[in-house]
Every structure is written in C-alpha cells, then in structure tokens.
Amino acid sequence: MSAATVPATSPRATSRRPIATEAELKGRWWRFAVLLVVTAITIVPIAAVLYLSTQPALGSTVTAPFTLENFTNVFSGTNVLLWLQNSMTVTLITVAIAVAVAAPAGYVLSRGRSKLVGGYSLLLFVIQSLPIVTAVIPLFILFARLNLVDSLTGVTIVYVGSTMSVAIWMMAAYYDSIPISLEEAAWMDGVSVFGGFVRIVLRNSLPGVLSTAIFAFLLAWNDYLIATVFLRSDYNYTLPVGVQTFFQQNSTNWGLVMAVAVVMMLPPVIVFGVLNKYFSVGGIGGSLAGK
Amino acid sequence: MSTSSLTRSLRRARDGVGVAGTGRPPDARPRRVLTPRTLTMLALVLPSIILVLLLNAYPVLYAGVQSIRDGDLISVGDFVGFANYESVLSDPVFWQAARFTLVFTLVGVFGSWAMGMSLALLLRRRIPAGNVFKVLLLLPWVVPVVVSATSWNWLVATPQSPLPILAEALGFGRVLFLANPLLAQITVCVFKVWISFPFMMMMMGAALASVDNNVYEAARVDGASGAQLLRTMTLPLTAKSTYISWILMTIFCVNDFPTVFLLTGGGPVDSTQTLVVQAYRTVFLDFETGPGVAIAFLMTIVLVVISVVLYRRVRKVEIE
Numbered sequence: 001m002s003a004a005t006v007p008a009t010s011p012r013a014t015s016r017r018p019i020a021t022e023a024e025l026k027g028r029w030w031r032f033a034v035l036l037v038v039t040a041i042t043i044v045p046i047a048a049v050l051y052l053s054t055q056p057a058l059g060s061t062v063t064a065p066f067t068l069e070n071f072t073n074v075f076s077g078t079n080v081l082l083w084l085q086n087s088m089t090v091t092l093i094t095v096a097i098a099v100a101v102a103a104p105a106g107y108v109l110s111r112g113r114s115k116l117v118g119g120y121s122l123l124l125f126v127i128q129s130l131p132i133v134t135a136v137i138p139l140f141i142l143f144a145r146l147n148l149v150d151s152l153t154g155v156t157i158v159y160v161g162s163t164m165s166v167a168i169w170m171m172a173a174y175y176d177s178i179p180i181s182l183e184e185a186a187w188m189d190g191v192s193v194f195g196g197f198v199r200i201v202l203r204n205s206l207p208g209v210l211s212t213a214i215f216a217f218l219l220a221w222n223d224y225l226i227a228t229v230f231l232r233s234d235y236n237y238t239l240p241v242g243v244q245t246f247f248q249q250n251s252t253n254w255g256l257v258m259a260v261a262v263v264m265m266l267p268p269v270i271v272f273g274v275l276n277k278y279f280s281v282g283g284i285g286g287s288l289a290g291k
Numbered sequence: 292m293s294t295s296s297l298t299r300s301l302r303r304a305r306d307g308v309g310v311a312g313t314g315r316p317p318d319a320r321p322r323r324v325l326t327p328r329t330l331t332m333l334a335l336v337l338p339s340i341i342l343v344l345l346l347n348a349y350p351v352l353y354a355g356v357q358s359i360r361d362g363d364l365i366s367v368g369d370f371v372g373f374a375n376y377e378s379v380l381s382d383p384v385f386w387q388a389a390r391f392t393l394v395f396t397l398v399g400v401f402g403s404w405a406m407g408m409s410l411a412l413l414l415r416r417r418i419p420a421g422n423v424f425k426v427l428l429l430l431p432w433v434v435p436v437v438v439s440a441t442s443w444n445w446l447v448a449t450p451q452s453p454l455p456i457l458a459e460a461l462g463f464g465r466v467l468f469l470a471n472p473l474l475a476q477i478t479v480c481v482f483k484v485w486i487s488f489p490f491m492m493m494m495m496g497a498a499l500a501s502v503d504n505n506v507y508e509a510a511r512v513d514g515a516s517g518a519q520l521l522r523t524m525t526l527p528l529t530a531k532s533t534y535i536s537w538i539l540m541t542i543f544c545v546n547d548f549p550t551v552f553l554l555t556g557g558g559p560v561d562s563t564q565t566l567v568v569q570a571y572r573t574v575f576l577d578f579e580t581g582p583g584v585a586i587a588f589l590m591t592i593v594l595v596v597i598s599v600v601l602y603r604r605v606r607k608v609e610i611e
Contacts (some may be wrong), residue, residue: 031413035424038410042485045442046430048453052445063451105339108332120336122602127347129598131546133570134587135346137580138353161346193331222435224549229575240437254445261438270432273426276563 046265053262057255070259079234079258083242088267090152090238091220094159098167098216099209101160106171106208107197111180121172128165135161136229143230150232158226163216170215174208176202210278214271221268239264358585365576375585384561385569385586392545392565395480399544400537402484407491408533412525414492415499432489440553443482444469472562475555479563483550487543491536498532499525507587539602545594566590 052067057073074080093095109121139158140149148154182204183196191199224240231237234245243260246252358375362368379385410428414421431439447454447468458466468478502525510520526533548567551557557564557572564572566586574583 013520017483028416028418029417032419035413035418039424039427043427043430044441045446046434049438049442052318094364101338101342104335112332112336122599123348124343125602126595126598127343127351129594130347130351130591131548131570131587131594133546133548133567133574134354134584134591135350137364137574137584137587138350138357139346142353143359144365149575157346161342163340164339164347174561193328194335197331218433222437224435224437224553225571240435243437243441257441258445261441265434265438268433268435269430271491272429276426278430281429288538291522 019065031065049258049261049265051202052254055254055255057162070255071262074256074263078256078260079237080239080263081240082235083237083239084263086152086236087221087238087264090156090159091237091267093156093215094163094220095213097156097160098163099213102164102167102171102212103202103205103209104197106173106177107201109168109172110175111183121169124165124168128169132162132225136226140229149230150236152228152236155227155238156220158215158218158230159223162226163219167212167216170212171205171208174205174211178204188195207278210275214275214278217269217271308589319594325402354584354588354591357580358588361581363580364574368581371581375581376589379582379585379589383425384564385566387561388564388569389567390566391476391563394476395483395545395547395551395565396541398480399483399487399547400540402480403487403491403540404495404533404536406484406488407536408495410488410492411495411499412521414496415495427490428492431485431489434485440484440549443478443554453547469555470559472559475559479551479554482554483544483547487540487549490543492538494532494536494539495529498529503529535605538605542598544593545590 011216053070054065054068055070056064057070093259109117136158139161143149143154143157144155144167148157178201186196186200187193192248222240224237227238227241228244231241234242239260243257243264246260316535331511357367359372360368360372361371414425415493418424427606446452449455450465450467454468458464467474469475506524506528507520510524533606545565546567547565548571550567551563551568552571555563557568561569567590570583570586570590572583573579573586
C-alpha cells in the first residue's frame, strides 16, 4: 500500500519498489499469522459459550452432537424470558433518559464560556472516576425509604445516575467537532440559542448521540453490581443477576447457563456490530483531550 | 480541527485549569448576567445538574457522613468519630486488599495497553481479513462480564475444567487456577487484561490513524528500522492518547467490581480481594455499614485527588 502511493515517476521509488513490495508482502503474512493465533486464543472463552449452549444437557435424551433444546428449556422452564424483558426495559429507559438529559447538557459544556462550566466539567470528571460502590450504599438507604429497593424503577434511576457524567462528556466532545460558525450564522438569521442547538447542532450529531446511546446501553445491560444490590425478588431480576441463580445447585447445568449467556450477550454484540462505526472510544478519551 | 473550535477548546481548557485569565476572545460582547442566552444555557444544563447532584454528589457526601457513624442499611446510627477508619486501617485484610488493588491496576493498565497497542499496530496496515479480526478482538469488551466470567469459570475453576486438564496433559501436574492464592491472583489479572485490551486497541488504533503516514515514509526512506520507528516516532506521536488511556484504565481497574467478584469472589483466603470487593462484602455480606463505607470513602478521597490532578495535567498538556 505504502509503495503504491509513491508516484511511479520518482526514480528512487522505482528502484526500491520490488524490494519494498516483497518485504511488504512477507510482513503482511507474518502479521496475519500472528493475528490469527492471538484472535483464536482470545475468543476461546466466547466460542466456549456458543459451543456449550448447543450441547445436550446433563441427563438429556438428545443424542445429536448439536441441539437447541437448552434454549427451549431455558425459555419454557425458567424465568429467563421475564429477565430478558426486565433487562430490556431497564436498559432502553436508561438509554433514553441518558441521551435526553446529556444531549442538551453537553451543548452547554461544549459552548459555555463561564468559569462555572469549567467547574461543572471538572465535577463530572471527578464523579466518573469514583467507585460506584460509594454511591450505591447511601442510595440503597435512601431508596429503602422511598420503596425503590427491589424495583426496576430504582435500578433504572441508579443507572441513569452512573451514565450521566460520561454521557455528557461524550456529547460535548462530539459538539466540539461541529464548527460554531454554523450556529452563528443561524443566530444572525434570528434563530434563538435553543433553536440553534436543536436545528443546527443536534441535527448534525447523530453519531455523537448513537455513541452515547451505545455507551449507556452497554453500561446498563452489562451491569451486575447495582442489580445484585438492589434487586431482591426473582421476578425483578435482570439477566446478569438471574443467571447467577443457575449456579446454586451442586452440579451446574452448563448447557442451560450457557444458553442464558448467549441470550445475554447477543443484544450488546448486535448493537455494537451494527453501530460500531459510530462508536469511538475517542468519545470518552477525546473529551478529555478536548478534541 | 478548525481554528475557531481550536480557540474554543483552548479557552475551555484554560477555564478548566483556571490560569491566565478567562481567555475571552476579543469579539466577546460585555456580559449581562442573565441574558436570554444564559437562561437558555441554564435550562439546557439544569436537568443534568439536578440528576448529578441527587444521584452522584449527594450519595458521596452522605457516604462521608456514614463513614463516621455506626449505622446500618436502615438507620444512620450514632456519631463514632474516626472509629470506623481506625478499625479499617488497622485491619491487615484492608492492606492486603489495597496491595492487590495496586497490582491488579498496574497489570490491568499496562498489560492491556501493551496488548492493545501491539494489536493496533498489527491492524494498522492492510491485512487479509483485517476487519474480521478487529470485530472478533473487540468481543471480550462488548460481551457482558457476567458471561465472560461464567465462561472463564468453566474453563479454569475445577480440576475437571478444560485448562487444568490441558495443563496436566502437558506435564504441569495439577494446576488449581482459582484455589492457589498466587495462581488465582494471576488468573484474575489475566482475565482483566483479556477484558480490557480491546478498549486500548480502539483508543490506540484511533490515535495511530491520526498519525500522518508520510512521516513514516520519510523516516523509512532514510533507513530507520522498525524498532527505531516505534521508539522515536510512533510512541512519542501517540503519547497523549497513551497517557489518557492509562488514566481511564486506571480508573476502570480501581473501580472494577464484577471482574474479581464473579471470578473468585475475592478468594481464596481474600488473596484476590480488591478494595471495591472488600467494601461490598463488608457492607452487604457482613452488614458492617460503617467500616464498609469507610473503605469506599477512603478510595473516593484518593480518587478525587488523583483525578483533579490528572484533569489539570491533561488540560495543561493541551495548552502547551
């Protein structure tokens, strides 16, 4: 690739090209081999989940080397469908609120001139660096009084709180990449500040919004700590907590566990697979760098 | 980056650091306190401020209060001064957890960075099926920790698991990955690196993509070797992203709960217990709210100091 970009008319490039191409090719296969080995080892645990979920369970009558009975068992014989629904509800509401609150707040962080804005940005950075455990304990006490322990509403509120700081930063980082001259032109035409935000900035920020939404989705969907602290009854469990109940027997039925694991990992993998071109961790780091 | 947004981010940076005046651009009009613009901005940011104060700031301050009281999960309890801190700080388990948190964080940050950076470098140039590799390598980060911890448990936990069987077949004897304290610590650290390297790969990949390829061409034409290129060009050119990725990963590692808790629960004999896990166990399994909150609050104080310092440093780096 690099050799090809050098103009062919350059005498130096022409004389070097055959060697460079050969080395390039050799290097390419060497890199390919290394990547192949590393990737193969890396995805063993994930491949194991997929493989075990299709293996006949203990005491099963199925003799085929490959079966979907774990999935049918899991959906018909356990609460997994209910937990899946709980996980979905909690996650989607978290995403909606996080984006709805962070999108306007990020605009202020990006365009604000006041020193207070700088202070707020520092506050958010400090908050996102704190252990969730610290906030969880007092919130548990508060929620116990408000009847929000063992409720999906309570868990959703905590998720919204724990996404907020990073979500605002991610939105601000995206707005930073939109030239302010666009809004200034709109203001000249008599558009209000709010109108400029909605019609100019927000309308051009789909990747930023999606990035933030993916972040909130992964956080809420993958959470274990908050759910295990706040959710007490089986029918309120989300998937990460629910699947733990499968381990209480003396001999774990790995086929069933892995079937639930597959159900649990599909949504984030699909979301990330479809939308990953919008997701840049740069959003998290870039906001720090002020890019 | 356009000039106007550059000026703007510089201004924001200065505001953040609070040095050298406000850096107001020359075209700024004299400010009234409550212009329509200010009011709009206030309305836009207010919901988030309310949520942040209620769900983040209040609990942390409340935790500070709790840590000097002998309450439980229902009542606030009586004032006990620094008794909770004394009991925590004189407990060898706390110091063991602090030590392991440090090891876990160091291995997590530098292990995942080294692996992520190497892979980003490998993936930077055109390679057959490059995108397939990229997607597959991101999976450990995307898959819920509960799922991967389950899978790792299946792979290593008991003598009948695949990895111990493999180790025995290779002549290593009986390897008990999660029963031997040192091996359990190593396993937890490897697990953390496995979860975190894709994040580093993405960050460093983005950083490498922004480096101008012509610089490399020039150096290569001048006869620089691959190792020289890495040391004298790639690493310095991506230093800032590296620094930021280390900061973020440090925060992720110190605060990580599920990685350790789901794989080992902190055992055997507390050898893999990190401070977060210890705080959780003290409050929710031993029901000693005061000491548990004291642990969490000690971490909080340390992290607040570290993050303020790092925040200022990052902002300052940008101005220079």
